[in-house]
Amino acid sequence: MVRIRAVETLIVNAKLRNWVFVKVLTDEPGLYGWGEATLEWKTRAVAGAVEDLSQLLIGRDPLDTERLWQLMNRGQFFQGGAVTMSALSGIDQALWDIKGRFLGTPCWQLLGGLARNRVRMYDHLGGGDASVVYGAASGDNFAQAALESVAEGFTALKILAVPMGLALPTADGIRRAAETMASVRSAVGPDVQIMVDLHGRTTPAGAIAYGHALAEYDPWFFEEPCQPGNPETLADVARALPFAVATGERLISLQEFRDHLAARSCAVLQPDVCHVGGPTAVRKIAAMAETWNVPLAPHNPLGPIATVVNQHIGFATPNFLIQEVMRADVPWREDVLQGILPIIDGHVFPPTAPGWGIEIDETAAVSHGYQPEPLIDVDGPDGALLDW
Ligand SMILES: [Mg+2]
Known part of the structure; x- marks a missing residue:
């Protein structure tokens, strides 16, 4: 059985937002998967949520995508929310990538x-x-x-x-x-x-x-x-x-x-x-x-x-x-x-x-490290905050 060995995040600043890439590694040499958990203005919270969720995953079979989804969602007493679900999203994508790589077939x-x-x-x-x-x-x-x-x-x-x-x-x-x-x-x-x-x-x-x-x-x-x-x-x-x-x-x-x-x-x-x-x-x-x-x-x-x-x-x-x-x-x-x-x-x-048919150049990625996203505070004609 393949087992999840580690879950990592890689943050790439793309000017308007930080892309949060998630890498799930297994104990099988060369078998890993990539996902994305980008959530603007909450980058470090999402990275922390990935770290929290990873405790549930280490040692488990990455091919059990549905079981692990349930564990990361229903298994938590407080369910959902944009931060946790974005973290879960990146992990889930990476698990599907592993499944495709393991079986030698594209995710579609x-x-x-x-x-x-x-x-x-x-x-x-x-x-x-x-x-x-x-x-x-x-x-x-x-x-x-x-x-x-x-x-x-x-x-x-x-x-x-x-x-x-x-x-x-x-x-x-x-x-x-x-x-x-x-x-x-x-x-x-x-x-x-x-x-x-x-x-x-x-x-x-x-x-x-x-x-x-x-x-x-x-x-x-x-x-x-x-x-x-x-x-x-x-x-x-x-x-x-x-x-x-x-x-x-x-x-x-x-x-x-x-x-x-x-x-x-x-x-x-x-x-x-x-x-x-x-x-x-x-x-x-x-x-x-x-x-x-x-x-x-x-x-x-x-x-x-x-x-x-x-x-x-x-x-x-x-x-x-x-x-x-x-x-x-x-x-x-x-x-x-x-x-x-x-x-x-x-x-x-x-x-x-x-x-997913992709590879990340991690050296190129880390050359665009985390930067705070631009802050937005748009006032209307009376000084009240506008929805933008
Ligand atoms: Mg829109």
Whole structure:
């Protein structure tokens, strides 16, 4: 029997966030696995949570992914929370990697085999007014960034068109959002899907007002119109808009996803494989969503391990729609991770290497050591804190 020997974290600063890589080592020489547990502004807490959870794992069989998931979640008297579940997510990904390496097969095969022969990707263009956080495109240069993405083969992209602001939108806010959306739509034409991430900035009434103003530019979906926590009010938004609402990047537990599906709060679910509990949990969320005819568009502005893990899940998941990637943060992703799948005409194709099919260059990774993430404190016109 293979046994887990050690669990390590490797923190890589990628400017906007610290990637938390998790390495699970076994007592079999050369057999280990990689996962990612990135959780912005809580990097050291997650690394500590990985260390806490590792006590449960040493000496156990890494192939028992479900049993170990239950042990790390239900086996703890206090369950869940973003920090612990992100740590668990990174470990779970690493255990699946070990399983694939041990069996000599790619993880998409273990997750169900090919439900499709390619995975469609979309490009996250950045933050507009939140450009201090997200880098990349802002305001007037969204249209230029959109054209560059399309020139590289993407047929779908996401922008943050709606500004931070008051609880109810002003004419100025509506005008700015419409101008941004109009400029991107006119740049890329009618056949590119444009998703709009509201980043939890608006109230339900505000989201509906922005939705009516942007509808003529054909948004594919409105993402996270409101702060998480209330499926019923999000359902009000979903019912009021003539296009889809997506949410889920800040939902953690299976029960939260169930509650959103039961409330019919969204047409698209966006679980994050680095927060919900890794592939073991995403598979269950996908199965729940399948019963409500809701597809997945997994959230992923994170690091390169998370991107590859999401792609494997996309290959194997029937109710999968499209996969987010954010390429705008740092130019040296491929220095740190070998095995990034090339995006060809906006799609990636199934790799054949065992596990996730990746290797980390640990020497290159440690050259980008931990740095505190940029702090965000955005004031509204009256000095009150804004949701950004
Ligand atoms: Mg988002």
